[in-house]
Amino acid sequence: MKNLFKNIKKYPLIIFFGIVLYVVSIADWFSPQYEFSDLENRYLSTFPKFSVKALFNNEYTPLVEDFTEDHFIKRNSWISLKSISETILGKGENNGIVYGEDGYQFTKVLNADYTQRMKNIAAIVQFMENNPDVNINILLAPTAPSVMTDKVKPGSPVNNAEGVITQLNEAVGKENVVDVRDTLKAHCDEYIYYRTDHHWTTLGAYYAYADYMTAIGRVPQPLDSFEFEYVEDFLGTHYSKSKNFNVEADTMSYIRNDSQIDILGEVNSIYDYEKLETRDKYAMFLRGNNSFSSIKGSGEGKILVIKDSYANCFIPFLTGDFEQIDIIDLRFYKQSVKQLIGQEGYDEVLILYNSETIDTDIYVPVLNLFN
């Protein structure tokens, strides 16, 4: 033993990596474990419950590995280190997020498979045939890279809305599609999309709102009639994945609006201001995504909005124009939309999705279910 200690001095590698291995392992074992990662805006995995069945189905050990990775000591510093290394290597992306110019980040899309898009467009056509007596419009919000084309580095694998909107125009007829591409492109030097989040800004949503009102034969309220509020340090969904060390935070905006929203019987302000204190600030709008909710407005007529989260900052513009705004998220709504339309007698139905949702979302066909 004495000999060993004498000899090992000649091997600094063994001493150093021996210490590193054991100190890090033991420190990691005793380091505090967090339920939620603020950086990644997600709940970290919990230690899996052992069962013989899970073990034999190979469902236990991979979760133990995930847990170890998720709770590894100084996880966030390791993530930043990787991001720095990737930047030095000149990587144009990290974890499925493609970097554009001026701090813009986009979702990486390689998809050459358009079967879900075709299914979704067919579902919309079917929905219009099933409900001939109500005025239905479809507004596909183009994703950021389709509008902010000068922020996209050439050849980047990102979503392009042109194809899906053209196909939709052909399938349902131009008169039922509110095509906001040109309007948004005309304003592309304004702050209409977040850099670190996949949504449009409230300003971007306003331009789409104005187009929509014109399309249904109403007059949109002017931009300066809305009072914008700003929230600094908004880091959105893209950043939650890319976690790039050199991020520039966004400024989130919302318009002043005192309307109340009724979510399955619970009535509250349409904005959840508490969310502004958290990472997930965009979730303030309409209090997140709910299966069915309803807003009492001060205008005339009833509208049904079938939507994804892009509509959440769009809908507050409608409260001055409609008396009742009902909102459905098909990912959670498990009842017949046709029956609802029959009961409520809406004047307008608006389907509002972003162009990428139509390419990938599997819940759009719920439009025609449960009838």
Next chain:
Amino acid sequence: MIFSNIFFLFRFLPIVLLIYYIVPYKYKNGIITIASLIFYSWGEVKYFPIMIASTVVDFFASRTIERNRGNRRIEKICLAVSMCFNLGMLLFFKYTDFFIANINNFCGTSIPLLHITLPLGISFYTFQTMSYTIDVYRGKVEAEKNIINFSAFVTMFPQLIAGPIVKYTDINKKLNTYEGRITLDGINEGIRWFILGLGKKVLIANNVGALWTDIETMGFAVGTPLAWLGIIAYSLQIYFDFSGYSLMAIGLGKMLGFDFPMNFNLPYISKSITEFWRRWHITLSSWFREYVYIPLGGNRKGIKRQILNMLVVWFLTGFWHGADWNFMLWGLYYFLLLTVEKVFLLKKLEKHPVIARIYTILGFVIGWAIFYITDLGVLGGFIKTLFSFTPDARFGYYFGSYIVSILIGILCSTNLTTRFYNKFKDNNYVMLPLLTVIFVLSVAYLVDSTYNPFIYFRF
């Protein structure tokens, strides 16, 4: 479990090493066996009995041969039992569905597929146990008397699931050495190899491999420049992944006190395909040479017989890599190149070293396309793209994102790395910072891992 994983690095490895180092020598092989069985079961607990059966069958087959030396009949029966068991398992688990699918295809039947998950590393350990019994049968080595020592050889976790293919004769002396098996020199070298291997796998292979995965997601429907960039990236990925994994295994072996054979020797600097295969996956090539090619007569029975022997070996080599037509095609492709080289090309290549290098690189790069793309129609299209010209708007993006990683990969494929290593391996002022950087970066990539594939699942 794989080595390039936080759980392995900071849970399994420290615990196993600690126990292994502190227990008395007579228990060390037992510790290896237990640790290896946990390591193996971690990935696929259902196949635990296969591992046990593999150990027991060859142990007793060889013991029986040893006890009945001179009785040719019993010797032959025992050898046949071992061969049938090992090859039978390999055929059953790896190839059954392939045969069923093709019978269905050709005869129009619809026999349901079995959908068996391939037991991890089966292609590696069946070859190892088989070679052991053959060696005992040939009288090259005495049968192992201690089943614990033998199971330590079969299951030994560093080389269990992705090679190198360690033969019993490579490590039998160390297995039975108690005093002095472990040396500080060995541990020191093991640490160096392991970290370098980890870096090869995590920092180079994973980094360039992501590009090829994107191209696969695009259905290989890319323009010419992107196709070349992609297949170069894949060539680097498979080399750094596989040789990195082997290096980690060799390093872990050294830390446990064993000397595994080297598996790769800078294959991409070869000046002929013949040379390439002397440098690539050396333990597999030498296995086929020793247990198939030479018993068939090798090159001692005339050129025609030699070419036939090569055909058999390369067909088997291809098929060993995976149960699909493209792997057979890949084996036959190399058979063809090697035969042409043997007959006349090799002599000409020696006179033109530059052309020889270009030809060799082209040879194995096309080889990797055949190796990877299972659908023969898609493969044809991809190779056509390589040799025609269609532009690709996405090329600029991918070039910018990957060129640095690819250049690092190419640089590290040359003999600069070995020259550097041989010069500085004992200079701790160089090695300590270098290995620290590689280790820390590798951990960072593993913590935030989105792409860390295990690419030998078909072997």
